[in-house]
Structures are given as C-alpha cells and as structure tokens.
Amino acid sequence: MQGAQVIVLALPVFLLLIGIELLIGLRRGHNTYRLNDALNSLSLGILSQLAGVFSKLMTIGIYSLAFASFSLWQLPSDAPWVWLLALLLYDLCYYALHRAGHRCALFWAAHVVHHQSEDYNLSTALRQTASGWIAGWLFYVPMAVLGVPPLVFAVVALVDLLYQFWVHTQQIGKLGWFDRWFCSPSNHRAHHAVNERYLDRNYGGILIVWDRLFGTFVEEDDAEPCIYGTRSPLHSWNPLWANLQVYADLVRDSWQTRRWSDKLRVWVRPPGWRPADVEAQRPKPPFVLQQLRRYDPPASRATQALAVALFALLLAATTAFLWTAHSMGIVQQMLAAAAIAGGLWAIGLLSEGRPIVASAAVRS
DSSP, rough: OOHHHHHHHHHHHHHHHHHHHHHHHHHTTTTOHHHHHHHHHHHHHHHHHHHHHHHHHHHHHHHHHHHHHHHHHHHHTTTTHHHHHHHHHHHHHHHHHHHHHSSSHHHHHHHHHHOSSSOHHHHHHTTTOOOGGGGGGGGGHHHTTOEEEEHHHHHHEEEEEEEETTTSSSSSSTHHHHHEEEEEEEEHHHHHBOTTTTTTOOOOOSSHHHHHTOOOOOOOOOSSOBBBSOOOOOOOOOOHHHHHHHHHHHHHHHHHOOOOHHHHHHHHHHHTTTOOOHHHHOOOOOOOOOOOOOOOOOOOOOHHHHHHHHHHHHHHHHHHHOOOOOOOOGGHHHHHHHHHHHHHHHHHHHTTTHHHHHHHHHHH
C-alpha cells in the first residue's frame, strides 16, 4: 500500500477527532477553532500531500541509493529490534531536522507553514509544508548509511508523523511522567508559542528526551499562556503564498544585499537575520508580543458556506487522487494536482471575504 493511501485511510479518523475536539471545546467554553483558520490549515495539508505524490519518489530514491551504495551493513527487515532501533534513529534525525528548521533560514522557509496558524488545535497538525522535500532528506541519510532498509525507513517515518497528530490540542492538560519522556500536548504547545520563554524549544517528534539531552527543553508554564503563530505573521489565507512567503523574502534580501557573502548568509543564518544594508533600506518593526493581533478578516455567512462546500468537493477530489495517483501518468497527475491547488487558492480568497470573480477581475 502506498503512503498516500495510508493517509487517505487515516483521514476519517483525523476528521472525527477534529470534530470531537471542537465539541469538547464548545462544551467547556474554550473553543480553539475558527472556520477560516481551520480551512487554511486543512488546505495546506492537502497541498502537502499533493506535493508528496511528486517528491516521494525522489526522497525515497535518494535514500535507497544511499542505502545501496554507502551502507556500512544492511540490517534485516524481519527483526523486531531493527524496527525499534529505526524508530529511535528516525526520531533523533527528526529532532535534528526540526531544530534546523528553527535555526536555519532555508529550512525555516519550509517549516514555517506549520507554525503560521495563530490557533492551536488538531487541524494545525495537518498544516504541513509542500517544500520540505527540497533539503529535508539530508538529515535521514545517516539512517541509510547505518543500514536501515528503505521499507523500514518509510514505515517508521509514517509512524513518527502520525504520532504527532494528537499533541496539537489545548484540550489535554499536563500528563505527569509522560511529559518527562514524550512529546505531549503540553510540551508541543510550548514549541508552537512565540513567547520569548518558549521560543525555539521542544523539537522532539515522539520523544522529548532529545530536548532534555541537548538543552532545548522548556516546560509549559501556566502563569505564561502560549501565544501561537510566527513573529512575522502571514496575514493571508492563501495556501500557495503560505508556502512561498519566506522563500520570497529570502530571495529579495539575497538579491538586494551588496556583499556576496551576505547573499549566502541570508539562507543559512537563523530566521529573521538580515544583511545590514538591506535592513537599513527596508527596516522591519521590532517584534512586540503584546501588539500581536490574530488575522481574522470578515466574511459573510454565504461566503463561508461556499468556502466549506468547495472544500468538501476538493477533499473528495484529493482523496480520489491520492488513492489512484500511483496508476496515473505524470501529465495526468500534474493536471489533477494543479486543479485541486487552484480550488484551494479560491477557498483562501473566500475566507478573506473576497469574491473570486471580483478578485480575478481586479488582478487582470
């Protein structure tokens, strides 16, 4: 079974749990959902899966090539200890990639998508990048060199990803001993916060032990509630722009700076770093936590209903596409993916309260 098909089978479970979380939040008087934000997160999840149809062949291909050419030995795929070891190795490699995603601008440009939501709920878990394949594979090559078979690698990668779904909730409090060993809702809430206390902490995927070992752990403090989002807010429901925003900023800064060394540093320095000459020309206002305002443009009930209906159609189309993509030709895949992406762009316009036809007319 293809990885995309596993996601299709898991989708009803994801949606059911999202519905349960919504009902619990409403009953407790602590609803963490907004329709526009949730639709945007789910749209970005769809885009990520569409990109995965085209990128999985490359990433698994690179891993398989490294395994065949550079592995020190080849571990047996029928031994339980190999699977457990592979899961631990994957989680450690994920920790390294995740940490790089917050400390290196190139990797942040891909990872930022997951943090752009200013809400925190189970739909946020599905808000994934469409460009992580560009360089993320680098962090998993050591597993190939150590002899983890490609099939084992692919399965534990899926397990690690699926585990992280449930930790994206505000409806589950602290879990005592579990919080000390594993990535939990409390630990991951702190990871998503932009408060200075929590910034760039708690990178673990399944285990939080890595953060405790490498000095990046912070405990969620009830006295300082988490504020979610990014320090350079997206202020858009356009899922295509969400994936391109930081790349566009990096390209602009790299082009405009005069020093050749700075043209490279833009991509490898921590997010937010800018060459002095570019900052002098186009200064960015300092980040002030108290001035953050959630992006929430008004939209009529009719527009919201149209956005929901369109999303339902696109979700059905995506499900069919992911289930059958492996049997399609590349041109057919590209046309189907482009059509779905265009529909998701239209949902973004509707969520911003802009009629699609009017917006298209203005842009033309």
